[in-house]
Amino acid sequence: MFRIALATMRNRWTGFIGAFVGTALAVAMVVCWGILLDSAARSPVRPHRYAATPVVVAGNQTLNVHYGQGESSSALLPERVRVSSALVARIQRLPEVARVVPDISFPVSVNGHQATAHNWAGHLVAGQPPRAGEVVLGTSIAGRSAIGGTIAVRGATGVSQLKVTGITNGSGVFVPDQQASTMAGVPGKLDAIGVFPKPGVNIDRLAHAVKAVVGNATVLSGDARGRAEFPDLVQAKSDLSAIAGSIGGVAVMVAIFVVAGTLSVSVQQRGREIALLRAVAATPRQIRRMVAGEGLLVAVVAALAGCLPGWLLASIVHNALVHKGIVPAGLRLEVGWIPFVVAGGSAVLVVQIAGIAAGRRASKIRPTAALAESTVQPRLIGVFRLLLGLGALAGAVALLSVSLSTQGDDAAGASAGVVMILMVAVGLLGPLVAWVGSTLAGVPLRRISRIGGFLAAVHAKARSRRLASALTPVALTVSLAFITVFLQATVTHAQAKQSSDRLVADRVVTAGAPGVPTAAVNRLNQLSGVDSAVGLLPTQIEYGHDLNPYDAQVATGGRLDRVLSLNGAVSTNTVAISTDLARTAHVHIGQRLTFRLGDGTPVDPKIAGIYANPLGFGDVLLPWSLAAGHVDNPAAASVLVRVAHGAKPNLRAAYPGLQVADRAAYQHQQDRDQALNTWLNYLLLGVIVGYTAVAVANTLVMTTTERRREFALLRLIGATSRQVLRMMRWEAALIALLGITIGTGIGYVTLVGFSRALGPGTTPYVPPLSFAVLAVGAAALAVTATLVPARRAMRHAPIEAVGIRE
């Protein structure tokens, strides 16, 4: 039977193009996200600056928590975990150690340039080291500053007037070792400590000896040193892993749909041929094996063909991510064999399973069907399939009710499940849905168009299986596009609304990368005409056994309620949390909540307030005294200022380098930050929607082309090709209408669940114009993918096409 399969394919290769294209694209998708996932896992973080330092001591950036009975979870900490400078002396005393080098870097502003400052010893720069009150500048920073002059270096804690004692290559700012930690705002702490052995001491022995004296800090050697040097790269790997994992998951699900769908259509198309084989005494078993054999061939060839485009796609996506600054350039694309083998293997597996299902149906075709007028439409829907479909639908309804009765992450999680299960239900119940849909739509359709509409309605109803194969990918595409576009729109809209409602300050003051020091916030508060100025520093906390990250703000300065309208009792001296977190953690005002600060330090402050509008702000409000010592750069990222009525204080004069924006400019900036998220979302899911769009075209081309003989017969009994095309246009319109309706339904239901997760009173935000674009796009795709092959199918004289050849 395999030989027949081979011969059939050689002769009828056009019939397999659809299945081939669908499978090859699926493989490309899986390869693409697989390579990105693999890169996130394997891309090395090699030491660069630390390469010449045999052993590096650094804080443990990964937090591991053990709880219950042997259970544990771990998380990458958002703020840099530093080490105590006291360790320097302790390590120095070890007999194995020849030399110890402290290292710390922090953002500064010099001569109007944003720069990174380092302690002198951490950098192998030739020349005389700066002493207290002195600085060495890189040429690109120095500008017109000359040796001997004084320069203002602005950092997290304030401005230092330093004497320039040297100018070196590059863009660095080098400060004395003793002064560095203080200027960085983290006195007594270092990023890392480099350790050099005495001659004859090997690295393992050195590391072992150092480990004994450094407590919780980690001792790194070899490539692992890169983790201490590039913590942002480690974070980016984790981010990319999450992105590629979740998008890849959706991609795989979509790929399974598409592959199974195209394969079943390609078997459906050949009903007569299979019946003929049955007529010449092929057993059902042989038919099944033939269909499976064809599937295997298609899968293997398609898997090979999909690898290269997948690789290409991965490099395009990677480039885009780097270009947008979502992933640092240091995170390179690592192309190994695993994604290819996984993608190819799973394609073959899915095609085999789909082939077995399609072959089972094919093998049930009666031999006499070969001689009958036409392939008889099989039963509308099998009992087993019906039950599975109804089960999926019930599951989706149950899950939806969960998402509607809960809030926060539970609701979001449940909604993500709803979309998957609903899609499966539509796939299973497709023929039934198509029958009901075409029956309902058929009534007006027959009236509107007496010829084309009538024929389209009759065909759609009588051939609801075929309609279902075309409709499912349309619904899938529309629902995915709907969720992609409008979930983001809903979040952005809700955030923008809450932000704008929340912000009652009328000026926002910023100062570039080093931020605004607390001293400057205090000075702003003392200006006459300033009602209240509150500095805010965004960070994250980890809550619970599974270390769920929550956005937080560290606040300092004047009265909070004068600049932000948080619905609840809040101040800059106490801890407040959002209603969501309060509900999740089961805490009330006055109780204590245990969580971890951004660098992993556990705290259990008393909760003084609970507020209801955290979107775009954060779920936790922390006082400066509690949290500022546990962040990278302890300076306010922005200062919200309320000016007394009619007063015009000169805010810029309060501190060097301040920029003052009004409410509108500030909100605009926040929207632009949000736009990056939107862009990412569009890119990632756009790839998937693009793929399903190809699948839609693929399926429609297949189902239209197979009707060549029907078109010919229609023309012979007097239909003009224009009438046939009109019929097909109505059919395509019906497919589009049903697909868009179902897809929108699924999307909307999911969105309702998600918007519940954003907080009470949040409703899905669906701008009519965007929706119109989406619907018109889907309809245009369906109509084009139907009419182009229909026109092609009618290129030949009808008398040639009406023959026995199908």
Add this chain to the structure above:
Amino acid sequence: MQSTEIAPPRTSVSLTAVSKQYGRGGAAVNALRDVTIEFPRGTFTAVMGASGSGKSTLMHCAAGLDRPTSGTVHLAGTDLTGLREAALTKLRRERVGFVFQAFNLLPALTVMQNVTLPLRLASRPIDKDWARQILATVGLDGMGRRRPAQLSGGQQQRVAIARALVTRPELLVADEPTGALDSRTGKEVLALLRRSVDQSGQTVLMVTHDPMAASYADQVVFLADGRLVGSMPQADPGRIAAAMATLEA
């Protein structure tokens, strides 16, 4: 586009010096060579010949499905030679009814919908009584709501004939209408065609290689190698078969 030339009144279809060539140059195939023939109104003509004799091409040219390379075809007084495809289609659906060997019906449509389809395509009023009457004539009374898949092969051919007759066409063209049927149901279908000629004055042109089928016709014409090589008036199958054998020898 229509010619003002008047065809002889008693003639339904006439072909004058019709040649049809497929392909060009050395690979050219002459399917018809200088064929001139008339099919009088209200007669039943059978066209016979071996495979490749050009009998199907003759039928296609007569019915306006194909255009001759040279020569003219008149259908009910209209010169088909100069008509464009859209005009030809219109003419076909008004003046010609088709019955093929198999695959005549749209499986998604009911029997009644199949029968009335040509009227619908021509945007003519659908006279259900007339359609029912025709269905009764072909012996399918009360089967209007069935679908093709629920009918036997002979019944399906009779639906096809009913559909061909529903527009009251000038010409009914049948291409091996009994080719896929057993001899008993084949005879029923042939008797039906015969009756349409005798009772309603229908003109029927049938292509066949079966002497038995040809014996139902008023006139049998023979084609060989694209040329008209003979004709005989109504005869029994034995004589037709003998004539065929002489021609092929």
